[in-house]
Amino acid sequence: MNLRRALREPTGRPRVDRTLRAVAVPLAVGLPAAVVVLWLSTTVFPYLSVNHDEGVYLQQAAMLLDGRLFLRTPFPDAFRPWFFVVDGDRMYSKYTPVPAAVFALGKLAGSYRYALAGVAAANAALVVALTRDAFDTRTGLLAGVALLGTPLFLVTSATFLPYAPTTMLNLAFAAAYVRAVRLDDHRWAALAGCFVGLAFFARPYTAVLFVVPFAAHALLELARARPADRSLRNPSSLFGSPTFRRIAGRYAVVSALGLAWVGVTLAYNWHVTGSPLRFPYAAFAPHDGLGFGRRELLGYERNYTPLLALRANARVLWSFAARWTVAAPLGTLLAAAGLGAFVSRSRAARSGPGTTGRPGLSDLELRAVFAGLLLSFVAGNVYFWGNLNVLAELDNPGDGFIALFGPFYHFDLLLPLSAFAASGAVALASRARRLVRARLDRSQARAVLLALLLVAAPVVAVAEQRAVSRPVAANADLSEKHAAAYQPFERRDLSNALVFVPTPYGVWLNHPFQALRNDPSLHGDVVYAQNRDAAGDFRIVDAYDDRKLYRYTYRGRWSPAADATVTPALQRLRVREGERVRVTTTVGIPDDTRGVNVRLEAGDRVATYSLTRTGDDRATLTWVVTPDGARVVDAVGANLTETGRARVPVDGAERVSLAVTVVQPGGSTFTYRQEASMLAANGTVRTLWPPEERLCRLTVHCGREGTYLPGETTLDGTFVNATVETDP
Template sequence: MTNAGPVRRFAARRAWSLALCALAALAGLSVLLVARELFPYLTVNHDEGVYLQQAAMLLEGNLWLTTDHPGAFRPWFFVQDGARLYPKYSPVPSLLFAPGVAVGAPRVVLGLVAAGNVALVGLLVREAYDAPTGLLAAGVALATPFFVLISAAFLPYAPTTLLNLLFALGYVRMVRRGSYRYALLAGVAVGLAFFARPYTAVLFAAPFIVHALLTLVRVVRERGVRGASVVPTARLLTVVALLGTAGVAVTLAYNRVVTGEALLFPYQAFAPLDGPGFGYRRLLNHDVVYTPALALRTAGHLLWELATRWTVAPPVGTLLALVGLLTVRGEGEAGPEALPDRTLRLLFVGVAVSVVVGNVFFWGSFNVLADLGDPTDGFMSEFGPFYHFDLLLPLAAFGAAGARLLVRRGRAVLAARTDYLRLAALVVLVVSAPALVGAQVTALDGPVEEHAAETEKYRTGVEPVAEASFDRALVFVPRTYGPWLNHPFQTLRNGGSLSSGDVLYAQDRDAAGNFAVVDRYPERTLYRFTYQGEWGTDPEARVTPALQELSVREGERHAVETTVGTVGTPSTARLETAEGTATVPVEASGESATVEWALDDDGAAVGGESVPLAADGTETVALTVTFVQEGGSTLTYRQEVAVDASEGSVRILWPGKTSVCSLTTDCGREGTYLPDGDYVSGASVNTTVRTR
């Protein structure tokens, strides 16, 4: 009988631990499912490709890529420094992703990070309140919409929060238990968090740093510098401080190795006017004068969106968290004397204040909102608050505390009322439950629907490449959004080096650039990935993709015969090089018209007219065949061929690029000709080449 109490307590702790593990496992599985099913081609945030390629680089021992052709292989958000290409982001999140990348299951890491965050929220809230509140807080964290969507992407926010929560748990238990093991945990975690995202780590740690300083001052005042409790306290805090400082030192050392200057972060090398602070801010072609007024307006919009769209069953989760603030004072000085529950709850409040106020100074908050007047625009509408992800802890803690407070107050009220009032309360609860579920579904429905549309867009957009089986291939990829790889096609990215792999992706550039890459990798089979249409931000817009195998044809002369469908009255054929043009009339024979033209080291020729090639012999030669249609409109067939001529020999990259354009002679990929494409009646192109 005397052992019944301890046994029951052990059983209760075991049951609580199992329940928390179950919630953490559910969080991990949920995030894994979302990542696999909703984001199979990654998300519209193209930072994911940066972190995954960086993870592959780390696995091969590379902090940067080295190439003689950086313009061909520069990935999105990589700094180009001579022949080096390195990411603008810290390697810590990528280091966490690396084990999953190594075994071919990177999304498993996302699930593990999510599970860890839910478990840590439960453990921390248990420290501040009690076991039931901690368990409920873990459930609230899991049910928070932005938690699931952001955690399911290969982005740094959830991993950094994991490190921040590890630091918080280590700090709390270090103070309460006087444990050096937890001091080590806190120090290592905060050091890594700083390395991962310095500003984020400082904002989260700020309340704990203030508490540590106040604790040390209080102990010294109460017991003197030589007091018995001063030395252990100082030693514990010193361990955390030294390890945290070591994290800062490692960060600066990394900067020194990568950028050449300890105080120059890679993101600054990429965009010197990026980062915290007010004034003129610029990232690539996006810029703004970030004034305090704009910052406050941005913060207001962001917090409103967070409160009304991104908490549990919005705005219920927000309202519960506000109610939960009433529990901060608690009853008396519950909890250990070294760190009472009330103080720990105040630290949670401090985290919320620090994160919110700190991000007022960061123009990234403005960027995630895109159009301040449109809540359906920008990353905020699709993921939630990236830079406020650490609010997960206070939202879950006070949301759970608020729910339990309302339940306790409700029970107290109903206990003194009639059975009729109890029945009425039960009816209200039953009726409101579907409304809460509906609010939760509504919160996720819009973002999930938009992500699903984007996924379908990417699925159709890269389908030929995804279905191909490559063996030592070199694939030229269009520069859809400028001189970048992985932007927008993140799945078409290179690995940890540019010297190995079944497939290597390069930007489709001009003739000189493409031939330089071809010469660098002569043993690889060549392909061109292209598409018909215009790739844009509309998730419903689609393109028609194609994967074309290429070859380098070399000889003294290439005789080309281009046969096109008659789509009006034949007008002219025009052959254009960098040095000039040759124009000849076109004659149709029934439903088609044929143009014969040739390339040699003397130049390009069509219909007895010739035009020289560029001085260095390397350029793109274009043939256009134009028809005039009824009403005066025109339709032009355009063929572009990359040419490299030198010393009696001419190389061409074959087949060239073909397009069908209305009202213009050059319509880019919007008019890309594909044999099964949808064109005006009678439009067709067939080209043959004879090389000698």
């Protein structure tokens, strides 16, 4: 039962009963949505997803709870989170704070994840309520069920991304708009203005695309309310009747409150970026965002032509239709049937008597607004190159972010698709019932309809299972990889710790290690800093000199693929200092070794040596670092010969590396590599101990794939260990 019918029904039923029923129907879907999304969030995404925007929003949410819009530090290069803009000693997110504020509300209630459940419940309830307004209660409930079975809704709602919260604001605007028009109530109009303004603050372009069909209806209603007889000689007639002024006043309230929040958005831009028209995302990447032509983000650049835009969006929409609707592609087919029924009824309404000439918002007009959302989002997203970037490969809609999260830039289409899918299902069921009953008696018709249901149910169930299980299983596999990578942190007490973390994707925190986020003060119980050059590391050590030091490292190659697993380790670090640092390194030398070469490096300066084994299956090298430089001074189990420069200078803070390359039969090689941060100054040498250790084949410059973890043997006869002594 829609709102207008509820207003016309007899008043014999207590008002409170009608209100409870109006609330209970949306909640009947909203509460299960909250439970399912909370379960998915905790079980499928316990360490967040491979979309590292989640860490950005959670960092921003923590900042808001701490009363901050900026992270401030004299070391932004050590603490810069993913997608944060650096402006002097302050850093701010490229994203607006509204989605983060929604997540912060969940934390106030006990957990950030509660916000995901709340947003999912709100979206489901609003879809039910709006579909009921446009159709009836039965169709509204079916729309809610369709939404609950839509993979895009389930997966995206279970992540800390901005699309579901923004849709919640858009749907709240739509619900308030419907009530403002049908009840002619300025209070609902004020709510509509606030919600659409907040949605604009959250994601401006998304809000604009959503509001376009509603704005078209508003203009239509104003046009219908204008008197037919308007004359310049009677200026008051230009502004219409009292009805026109009342309607115009209502929309003025919506516009005023919406524009007020637009003003807040511009004020935020001014405060953060220094210009009201410069959004933070543009400060981060000026060539990101809307428009055709050259688009660029962090070195990735494309010429985004209209033809490329059409191709990319066609792929995205095909993926949406074939994979990401309820029981895909059945949900898409039902939505098409519902949309066809709407078009047919619209034509009939235009050709016959109706109420479309009156001000207001009829059921048919609200359905037209839903159809308008399909048009505005499909057309509007062509102008946004993000729909190209969700595809890892343009010709493969089953790869990239879209394979894991769906076409999330089209998330707002869940309202019209769910509504029309529900109406399509109702229309097909009604048609089937009429056809059967026209040819059979009641008992036979009932048996045939039951048989049709028994045949259709497994088909729908299998399609739904395939649609949902595919992205859920893919994300669950990735979460297993994340769980293994973070395992060292589960087993250690890191109170008052400073942890250096690697930077496999560049100079960012939380990219990829989203779970390792700093307190907004950068002085929390655990502080995470990027593992950089020696000078940078020592600056951070000195700034946090009262903390226990750790290095997080791993062996392997970090990539988004689930099978790209890593073996992690959390190493305790200590600062050793003296007039001289003396390192003793012992390495395994297999019996069939043909020769051993040694390199001692400091920056781009190199000292070289060769070893001839004289003892058993190992060799022990002693190398010394003083303010005058570094050199290998002794070997046990082998003869040491200088083959080039014997000493390398150590100029201030340097990464000093010892590389021992073992030549095997056939010319193949493997290399032990130790790399330690050293700081030679004021007559002393400081080092962060232990060094980073690698063991790799065919190169002396080992990558992280060759990380050596104590106690593990990756090649027969190989091992490495080291000790350090400092002279006072």
